[in-house]
Amino acid sequence: MADIDPQGTFNAIEAATGKAMDPGFSQSTTQDVEAACQKAADAFDSYRAMDSDKRAAFLEAIGDEIMALGDKLLERAGAESGLPAARLTGERGRTVGQLKLFAKTVREGHWQGIRIDPAMPDREPMPRVELRTRMVPLGPVAVFGASNFPLAFSTAGGDTASALAAGCPVVVKGHPAHPGTDDMVAGAIAEAARKTGMPDGVFGHVRGTGNDLGAALVKNPHIAAVGFTGSRSGGLALVAIAQQRAVPIPVYAEMSSINPVILMPEALADRGAQLGAGFVQSLTMGAGQFCTNPGLVLAIEGEGLDAFEQAASEALTGHEPAPMLTGGIRKAFAEGTETMASHKGITELACGVSGDGITREAARLFSASAEAFLADPALGAEVFGASSLIVHCKDASELHKVLESLEGQLTATIHMDAGDHEAAKPLIPVLERKAGRILANGWPTGVEVAPAMVHGGPYPSTSDSRTTSVGTLAIDRYLRPVCYQDMPASLLPDALRDGTDLPKMIDGTPA
């Protein structure tokens, strides 16, 4: 994670070696938090009043400044996270693409939620007033950088992009596992803000180890909402702090998920081995450190499942481990997989090439009967990393029972052939209640940043199932409706005046 010295600076740890990296970064103080939040509050009214084009240009400029950091950014992010260059190049593309997509979304204007109900002065028994409604931003948003996406879900990541798009100033707490990356990206955002004439305070930034800083940020009365991606314990701690405030605020915490994958009988019979190999690829990608990692496989026992397990075991056995993001994550993975391995209801199917016990850990694959799985809810807990559990069901009814027993998930996946569709049909309503995204014949890792993406789901996969953290729908998290009744045109916000071509509903009908 990070070394702290008595002078209040801390160093990144090189993921591949576990050694401290230069330079040291100064820890932000609670005074720094207060100052950043005050500046964000001061910037709020002027930032949200800027027209959509200016706000969009700011988002695009952030992308440009990130690209202008060049390979140095990728090198630093690679050293701090242990993620390979190709992945980080892709992640940078996603980050910049995400900012551009939000810029497009801001310009398109659907997010403004414009509703106009014209007056009806002659209505009986009472005239109807004129109502004009639009969405306004909540206020300054606190964003917590995520360890597993040093670019796409950290300083200028999805939460920052969606909050800025909504018109909210952002105060980021950089993740202490990648302070160098965080520092470079924070500089890029500040530069973009300067070049596009944004108000001072539209972007604030603090960094440090320990939980006090984040707690101070969420407690600050100027903060109106929180975006977080990380562990369940971390997310729930922030939720509790937010609820105890004099004015409680929403926390959008994307926390834990084991992303069940259901293998239907005909698909298994047809291509069990092929599915096994594809599964291991999804499971081990990025050392398994994805929120959507397939940590649970459900199937009805039989030859197809045997073939799947054999192929998966073979692929996993030869898998070379990659460095994990932080020492803390590695340790939790080692402990979590050991707990699985020593559980009396669990059989270990395969183990990857051994790790070094310092930064790398072997991938692990387990199996259990549905009966054993149902008997111990702890087996449904997330083990963050390349570990998965295959649950053998006796029949469709037992499979159904296992599905109903699951907690809320980000994703649920069904592998099926045409001949499985009839049997898959009754599973869909269950999966709709359990997950935010239902995939057919794919793997849950790899989350498309797009208008229709949902990266969210029922508790505890997130703290708020009504939203998504990836995709343009995320802008809605930071908005609330305000209605203007009989307001003179000169006092209406521009978006609500007559004659705009913004998307709107007139009297409840899209116009």
Place this chain on the structure above:
Amino acid sequence: MADIDPQGTFNAIEAATGKAMDPGFSQSTTQDVEAACQKAADAFDSYRAMDSDKRAAFLEAIGDEIMALGDKLLERAGAESGLPAARLTGERGRTVGQLKLFAKTVREGHWQGIRIDPAMPDREPMPRVELRTRMVPLGPVAVFGASNFPLAFSTAGGDTASALAAGCPVVVKGHPAHPGTDDMVAGAIAEAARKTGMPDGVFGHVRGTGNDLGAALVKNPHIAAVGFTGSRSGGLALVAIAQQRAVPIPVYAEMSSINPVILMPEALADRGAQLGAGFVQSLTMGAGQFCTNPGLVLAIEGEGLDAFEQAASEALTGHEPAPMLTGGIRKAFAEGTETMASHKGITELACGVSGDGITREAARLFSASAEAFLADPALGAEVFGASSLIVHCKDASELHKVLESLEGQLTATIHMDAGDHEAAKPLIPVLERKAGRILANGWPTGVEVAPAMVHGGPYPSTSDSRTTSVGTLAIDRYLRPVCYQDMPASLLPDALRDGTDLPKMIDGTPA
């Protein structure tokens, strides 16, 4: 409120006399709560799978059955609430109209939030998957009847209508102040469900005095969201229970608001006396028992304000008090106004015709300097009933300061003439941060049920500023997005298949 006898039945109290009314109603038990919630959970998948037309027909049938109850419903509601017949006739119209408007909304389909991102199999470097997203209902919703709207915000009121429209079964806890009204309306809903072939459990109903029943309802693991209108203490108690559950759930509590009314100088100079009379009409309507009652008036001192105060005082002095909804509300009003009257920073301007100290209380009007108001936050607390405080500001800067000091509100109102517009302009951004609805030259009481209405606002006016409880936008409170990735057409929900004419976004653009 209600008399409880040792046999576990309770009686309504006639509002105008304070006397117990026949018949006695049996108290629901926690077993009744469990049974209703279990049935709601069992009905959930089949109810939400019904097509929009059937769901809309159910809502319309509820309205028909309420009308079929005839004058008996109005008479009973009048006796239990003390509200006059004309008001209750109007409220019944609003209730039935609300159900019809939600039926129309369900059919129109915008609420489904359909988003489709077509696959791009040839995209480089990676093909894009197909994503299809729609909103699905959260699950069974607990609705708490409100004392001050025995029809429009109780058993078949706004929360019930919006939750049923979203596809959520509803379990209502009837308000104990109007058990007879509640019983009749619950019967009407059950009859409508039977006639339109709804699944058993789509509507459940419990009743009783005391807080245990409501707590059991919110704690029940089948309940997925809560709709509540009432006091701040009641709403916050439910929020706390919901947050402590193993699976926390959203609570939409519409709580307290003093609905500031700003009188701008030219409007005051032009028509101070006329505004004063209009103000008292809004203040005293329904014995002041509205969430949007104008409990705070802000103006810059001068002749116009003097004329306003004189006219308001005259109108109030002759005001005959009406019975209040419950003994508890009357007592709280008497205490709250006495606290105001004895506050050293407060001057009593006028008092209406005396009440009987049993069911009626005199309306009261107070004034204070901005300095005194700013010095004591307690003066910003809601006194539910016909009581209001006029705050005298020295100048525009002091008025601005008072506005910034306010808690979140349901509404904020500006009375202004054309010559006031320039001075009103800088107030709008402040009011946007403070309130859910901003009115020009009207009075906040009288909430239009319409697609663009917002009856919500920042904490503590509600527990969740991101929504409204009145108007069709309320349907969104009970929905969450689910995304289907590469799903075969035969397994997609009907609304997401090709060829529907439902409103949708294709690749982020309304189509």
